[in-house]
Amino acid sequence: MTALHARFTANDDPVRVPRLPPPTAAVLALASALAAGAAASAESSRIPPHIDGDPRLVAALNARVALLADHAAVSPGQRFKAGLRIVHDAGWHTYWANSGDSGLPTRYDWTLPPGASAGPIDWPLPERLLASGLTNFGYSDALLLPATITVPAGAQAGERFRATLRARWLICEEACIPDEATLSIDLPVETAPRPSKDAEEFRAVAARVPARPSGLRGHSWRDATHVATQIDDAPPMLREAKRIEVFPLTPQIVASTRIDARLGPDGALRFRHPASEYFDRMPARVEWVIGAEGEDGRWRALQVALPADDARAP
Amino acid sequence: MKTLLAAALTASLAFAGMAAHAAATVGQPAPAFTLTDTKGTAHSLADFAGKTVVLEWFNHECPFVKKHYGAGNMQKQQNAATGSGVVWLVVNSSAAGKQGHVNAEQANAILAEWKATPTAFLLDHDGTVGRAYGAKTTPHMYVIDGEGVLRYNGAIDSNPSADPADIPGATQFVEAALGDLAANRPVARGTTQPYGCSVKY
Numbered sequence: 001m002t003a004l005h006a007r008f009t010a011n012d013d014p015v016r017v018p019r020l021p022p023p024t025a026a027v028l029a030l031a032s033a034l035a036a037g038a039a040a041s042a043e044s045s046r047i048p049p050h051i052d053g054d055p056r057l058v059a060a061l062n063a064r065v066a067l068l069a070d071h072a073a074v075s076p077g078q079r080f081k082a083g084l085r086i087v088h089d090a091g092w093h094t095y096w097a098n099s100g101d102s103g104l105p106t107r108y109d110w111t112l113p114p115g116a117s118a119g120p121i122d123w124p125l126p127e128r129l130l131a132s133g134l135t136n137f138g139y140s141d142a143l144l145l146p147a148t149i150t151v152p153a154g155a156q157a158g159e160r161f162r163a164t165l166r167a168r169w170l171i172c173e174e175a176c177i178p179d180e181a182t183l184s185i186d187l188p189v190e191t192a193p194r195p196s197k198d199a200e201e202f203r204a205v206a207a208r209v210p211a212r213p214s215g216l217r218g219h220s221w222r223d224a225t226h227v228a229t230q231i232d233d234a235p236p237m238l239r240e241a242k243r244i245e246v247f248p249l250t251p252q253i254v255a256s257t258r259i260d261a262r263l264g265p266d267g268a269l270r271f272r273h274p275a276s277e278y279f280d281r282m283p284a285r286v287e288w289v290i291g292a293e294g295e296d297g298r299w300r301a302l303q304v305a306l307p308a309d310d311a312r313a314p
Numbered sequence: 315m316k317t318l319l320a321a322a323l324t325a326s327l328a329f330a331g332m333a334a335h336a337a338a339t340v341g342q343p344a345p346a347f348t349l350t351d352t353k354g355t356a357h358s359l360a361d362f363a364g365k366t367v368v369l370e371w372f373n374h375e376c377p378f379v380k381k382h383y384g385a386g387n388m389q390k391q392q393n394a395a396t397g398s399g400v401v402w403l404v405v406n407s408s409a410a411g412k413q414g415h416v417n418a419e420q421a422n423a424i425l426a427e428w429k430a431t432p433t434a435f436l437l438d439h440d441g442t443v444g445r446a447y448g449a450k451t452t453p454h455m456y457v458i459d460g461e462g463v464l465r466y467n468g469a470i471d472s473n474p475s476a477d478p479a480d481i482p483g484a485t486q487f488v489e490a491a492l493g494d495l496a497a498n499r500p501v502a503r504g505t506t507q508p509y510g511c512s513v514k515y
Contacts, residue, residue, distance in 0.1 A: 168477070178476035
């Protein structure tokens, strides 16, 4: 090995031969802390100061993270929101439920008191991230990823409610690094719930989490090369939108590139997009998330699971 | 109904026009290539006529590649495959100056350090072969049958994660495809979505 190292160091383009298993978390954390310090000043223009300067944020790899809750005190049987704040370093991003051409969705594992439960991540509308010819779906800058926690009905005022989140994510610039954090919140149980100072942040992100309107009718089908979709009666949110952006929540259906959706004079929303290179078969339903930018410049979104079939000639 | 909808759509949409860029398609002949390996030997796909060939896109600095090598999953599959006459080619398409770019000497040192025994490690520094196959991630796996037809394109396994702890619970797609081919069965899952780092063209 000595000889090899000697030859590597003499090379113009040295490549470290990593030993397996990969570097310890401690080494990576140190590297990240150094990088975070260097990037922090450049961030301030894009990240609201009250988020950028939040003293609860702890250093992660190319990001800073904290576990937030929308309540400062919870009550028996109550549902509340909690989730990870990720402040990405400039140029870095994490991923949506469908990560697109590469990447990985962020994962949550909760440890909760007996009788308590946690719902899935409420994914806010992502953005398309273009890198090295790939299109991914994810988030940059400041992100809050909420989940619903239910306090057991048998909880008693005066007790503490402690929730621990193990969050795992992949953070990428061009290179990608898997990272994770285990963080806890410890809230008093009181007879009446008491919102926290972060409640407004949770309200803001909730506006970008897709609504699931019932009664939307439509259909997705495969033709020779593309997948076409029609939503028969587009709701006002879509009809009045300045801009519409469509995301496939179901993977392996369509290419990740931007989808051109059109509103017809009949009130239907239609889009037809190249099938994914990894298209295998049509599932019974395809899930779409459709973002709409209103006249006020704000994005809202809806999520719909449409019946789907494969119309290709056999 | 479907036809009517399709016709209505055709009429109302100016076609986006942007066809999915050509890449290797399961059931079609795999793109021909000639690449030089880390020992200086040139290999063409045609040289392996009659044999099953596995292509594995590789970047030793990518956490997903480290996941499968760190846990020994990739080496185990390479051994089993080459032991039963399958040709296993590792391909490095990282451009000069990009993550995971290695010269022949460096590649050989990594194979030795990681105790990996593919048939050959091919250098594709200009990315020609990676682009011809549409290789998107490391790892990204392809299986080509003895007639040169692509039979598998996709992920190494069914559990997209960077955590080695997820390997035991995953379906190993390449292993399954090789099993199907060895038994003269159609490959049950020919196309899956690859996961990993982007290929650093």
